[in-house]
Amino acid sequence: MNANTKSTNKANWILLLLAVVLIITPLILNSGAEYGGADGEAEDLIGQINPEYKPWFSSIYEPPSGEIESLLFSTQAALGAGVIGYYLGSRRRK
Missing domain, CATH: 1.20.5 (Single alpha-helices involved in coiled-coils or other helix-helix interfaces)
Structure with missing residues:
Protein backbone atom coordinates (compact mmCIF):
# COMPACT_ATOMS: atom_id res chain seq x y z
CA MET A 1 0.00 0.00 0.00
CA SER A 31 -35.48 7.92 23.00
CA GLY A 32 -39.12 7.13 23.65
CA ALA A 33 -40.35 9.52 20.98
CA GLU A 34 -42.78 8.25 18.38
CA TYR A 35 -41.82 8.73 14.77
CA GLY A 36 -44.75 9.24 12.44
CA GLY A 37 -45.00 9.84 8.75
CA ALA A 38 -45.67 13.15 7.07
CA ASP A 39 -48.77 11.72 5.39
CA GLY A 40 -50.58 11.26 8.68
CA GLU A 41 -49.59 14.72 9.88
CA ALA A 42 -50.83 16.30 6.64
CA GLU A 43 -54.13 14.43 6.89
CA ASP A 44 -54.66 15.68 10.45
CA LEU A 45 -53.85 19.27 9.46
CA ILE A 46 -56.22 19.16 6.49
CA GLY A 47 -58.94 17.82 8.81
CA GLN A 48 -58.38 20.77 11.15
CA ILE A 49 -58.45 23.35 8.36
CA ASN A 50 -61.45 21.91 6.50
CA PRO A 51 -63.39 19.25 8.45
CA GLU A 52 -65.70 18.58 5.46
CA TYR A 53 -62.86 17.67 3.12
CA LYS A 54 -63.26 14.28 1.43
CA PRO A 55 -60.23 12.69 -0.29
CA TRP A 56 -60.78 12.25 -4.02
CA PHE A 57 -59.02 8.88 -4.17
CA SER A 58 -57.83 6.12 -1.85
CA SER A 59 -54.80 3.85 -1.81
CA ILE A 60 -54.68 0.99 -4.28
CA TYR A 61 -53.07 -1.31 -1.73
CA GLU A 62 -53.11 -0.92 2.04
CA PRO A 63 -50.45 -3.09 3.75
CA PRO A 64 -51.84 -5.22 6.59
CA SER A 65 -49.27 -3.99 9.13
CA GLY A 66 -46.65 -1.32 9.72
CA GLU A 67 -43.86 -3.88 9.40
CA ILE A 68 -44.91 -4.85 5.89
CA GLU A 69 -45.25 -1.18 4.97
CA SER A 70 -41.69 -0.58 6.21
CA LEU A 71 -40.46 -3.62 4.27
CA LEU A 72 -42.04 -2.37 1.05
CA PHE A 73 -40.66 1.13 1.59
CA SER A 74 -37.13 -0.11 2.28
CA THR A 75 -37.29 -2.45 -0.73
CA GLN A 76 -38.33 0.47 -2.92
CA ALA A 77 -35.48 2.58 -1.53
CA ALA A 78 -32.95 -0.22 -2.10
CA LEU A 79 -34.09 -0.77 -5.68
CA GLY A 80 -33.91 2.97 -6.37
CA ALA A 81 -30.43 3.20 -4.87
CA GLY A 82 -29.35 0.20 -6.96
CA VAL A 83 -30.62 1.76 -10.19
CA ILE A 84 -28.97 5.10 -9.43
CA GLY A 85 -25.72 3.38 -8.41
CA TYR A 86 -25.71 1.28 -11.58
CA TYR A 87 -26.32 4.34 -13.72
CA LEU A 88 -23.58 6.38 -12.04
CA GLY A 89 -21.16 3.46 -12.23
CA SER A 90 -21.83 2.88 -15.92
CA ARG A 91 -21.46 6.61 -16.66
CA ARG A 92 -18.13 6.72 -14.84
CA ARG A 93 -16.85 3.70 -16.76
CA LYS A 94 -17.51 5.52 -20.05
Whole structure:
Protein backbone atom coordinates (compact mmCIF):
# COMPACT_ATOMS: atom_id res chain seq x y z
CA MET A 1 0.00 0.00 0.00
CA ASN A 2 1.26 3.43 -0.80
CA ALA A 3 0.72 6.54 1.31
CA ASN A 4 -2.19 7.78 -0.85
CA THR A 5 -4.13 4.52 -0.42
CA LYS A 6 -3.56 4.57 3.35
CA SER A 7 -4.84 8.12 3.69
CA THR A 8 -7.89 7.33 1.54
CA ASN A 9 -8.60 4.23 3.61
CA LYS A 10 -8.31 6.23 6.83
CA ALA A 11 -10.65 8.92 5.47
CA ASN A 12 -13.22 6.26 4.51
CA TRP A 13 -13.20 4.84 8.05
CA ILE A 14 -13.58 8.30 9.55
CA LEU A 15 -16.54 9.04 7.24
CA LEU A 16 -18.15 5.69 8.12
CA LEU A 17 -17.76 6.41 11.83
CA LEU A 18 -19.24 9.88 11.35
CA ALA A 19 -22.24 8.40 9.49
CA VAL A 20 -22.86 5.92 12.33
CA VAL A 21 -22.68 8.73 14.90
CA LEU A 22 -25.15 10.82 12.86
CA ILE A 23 -27.56 7.89 12.68
CA ILE A 24 -27.38 6.90 16.36
CA THR A 25 -27.35 10.36 17.98
CA PRO A 26 -31.00 11.28 17.23
CA LEU A 27 -32.14 7.87 18.44
CA ILE A 28 -30.39 8.41 21.77
CA LEU A 29 -31.48 12.02 22.19
CA ASN A 30 -35.13 11.28 21.31
CA SER A 31 -35.48 7.92 23.00
CA GLY A 32 -39.12 7.13 23.65
CA ALA A 33 -40.35 9.52 20.98
CA GLU A 34 -42.78 8.25 18.38
CA TYR A 35 -41.82 8.73 14.77
CA GLY A 36 -44.75 9.24 12.44
CA GLY A 37 -45.00 9.84 8.75
CA ALA A 38 -45.67 13.15 7.07
CA ASP A 39 -48.77 11.72 5.39
CA GLY A 40 -50.58 11.26 8.68
CA GLU A 41 -49.59 14.72 9.88
CA ALA A 42 -50.83 16.30 6.64
CA GLU A 43 -54.13 14.43 6.89
CA ASP A 44 -54.66 15.68 10.45
CA LEU A 45 -53.85 19.27 9.46
CA ILE A 46 -56.22 19.16 6.49
CA GLY A 47 -58.94 17.82 8.81
CA GLN A 48 -58.38 20.77 11.15
CA ILE A 49 -58.45 23.35 8.36
CA ASN A 50 -61.45 21.91 6.50
CA PRO A 51 -63.39 19.25 8.45
CA GLU A 52 -65.70 18.58 5.46
CA TYR A 53 -62.86 17.67 3.12
CA LYS A 54 -63.26 14.28 1.43
CA PRO A 55 -60.23 12.69 -0.29
CA TRP A 56 -60.78 12.25 -4.02
CA PHE A 57 -59.02 8.88 -4.17
CA SER A 58 -57.83 6.12 -1.85
CA SER A 59 -54.80 3.85 -1.81
CA ILE A 60 -54.68 0.99 -4.28
CA TYR A 61 -53.07 -1.31 -1.73
CA GLU A 62 -53.11 -0.92 2.04
CA PRO A 63 -50.45 -3.09 3.75
CA PRO A 64 -51.84 -5.22 6.59
CA SER A 65 -49.27 -3.99 9.13
CA GLY A 66 -46.65 -1.32 9.72
CA GLU A 67 -43.86 -3.88 9.40
CA ILE A 68 -44.91 -4.85 5.89
CA GLU A 69 -45.25 -1.18 4.97
CA SER A 70 -41.69 -0.58 6.21
CA LEU A 71 -40.46 -3.62 4.27
CA LEU A 72 -42.04 -2.37 1.05
CA PHE A 73 -40.66 1.13 1.59
CA SER A 74 -37.13 -0.11 2.28
CA THR A 75 -37.29 -2.45 -0.73
CA GLN A 76 -38.33 0.47 -2.92
CA ALA A 77 -35.48 2.58 -1.53
CA ALA A 78 -32.95 -0.22 -2.10
CA LEU A 79 -34.09 -0.77 -5.68
CA GLY A 80 -33.91 2.97 -6.37
CA ALA A 81 -30.43 3.20 -4.87
CA GLY A 82 -29.35 0.20 -6.96
CA VAL A 83 -30.62 1.76 -10.19
CA ILE A 84 -28.97 5.10 -9.43
CA GLY A 85 -25.72 3.38 -8.41
CA TYR A 86 -25.71 1.28 -11.58
CA TYR A 87 -26.32 4.34 -13.72
CA LEU A 88 -23.58 6.38 -12.04
CA GLY A 89 -21.16 3.46 -12.23
CA SER A 90 -21.83 2.88 -15.92
CA ARG A 91 -21.46 6.61 -16.66
CA ARG A 92 -18.13 6.72 -14.84
CA ARG A 93 -16.85 3.70 -16.76
CA LYS A 94 -17.51 5.52 -20.05
